[in-house]
Amino acid sequence: KKERSDESARATSTNFAAAEAVPGGGEETSEEADDERVDRFRALPGNAVCCDCGDAGVLHEPWASLSHGCMLCIGCAGWHRSLGVHMSVVRSLELDTLSHVDGALLLRSGGNDALLAFAVSRGVEWEQMSVTDRREWYRTSDADDYRRRVGAMREERSHELSVALH
Numbered sequence: 001k002k003e004r005s006d007e008s009a010r011a012t013s014t015n016f017a018a019a020e021a022v023p024g025g026g027e028e029t030s031e032e033a034d035d036e037r038v039d040r041f042r043a044l045p046g047n048a049v050c051c052d053c054g055d056a057g058v059l060h061e062p063w064a065s066l067s068h069g070c071m072l073c074i075g076c077a078g079w080h081r082s083l084g085v086h087m088s089v090v091r092s093l094e095l096d097t098l099s100h101v102d103g104a105l106l107l108r109s110g111g112n113d114a115l116l117a118f119a120v121s122r123g124v125e126w127e128q129m130s131v132t133d134r135r136e137w138y139r140t141s142d143a144d145d146y147r148r149r150v151g152a153m154r155e156e157r158s159h160e161l162s163v164a165l166h
Helices: 002-021 031-042 074-083 100-109 111-121 131-137 141-165
Strands: 063-065 070-072 090-092
Touching: 031 100, 063 074, 070 074, 070 111, 074 090, 100 111, 100 141, 111 141
Parallel strands: none
Antiparallel strands: 063 070, 063 090
């Protein structure tokens, strides 16, 4: 298991770096383009399970934290909602209609593996943590830093779309 964790950490750190470098994308404005972004987000490495509890329920009832760019099961999505929108904005990937910016943000964020790589880069042993400890992590200054990074990606994409419209 240790070998898998080391490989996962190396791969996820690469994914996090790549997520920061993803270009802005095209002028996609159709509903189909947004659905395609969500499908590509769901297919990112690590996104087949809930980032917090590891449940594969995300395949049937997929939720995501826009603030952290990660996949969540319905139970963990409820817990994220209890944090308040200043810490985690949560959306259903099947019931809610995401804006163009939100769809692009999820894809750019790099998903679960990017969040895990960030946490590992800060010395957090995510895979060894209990669900309770993982949930407590969202209240740390490291989580604040990650939210700011994801928020910066959102602002960048919003700016790109407003420039394209004018």
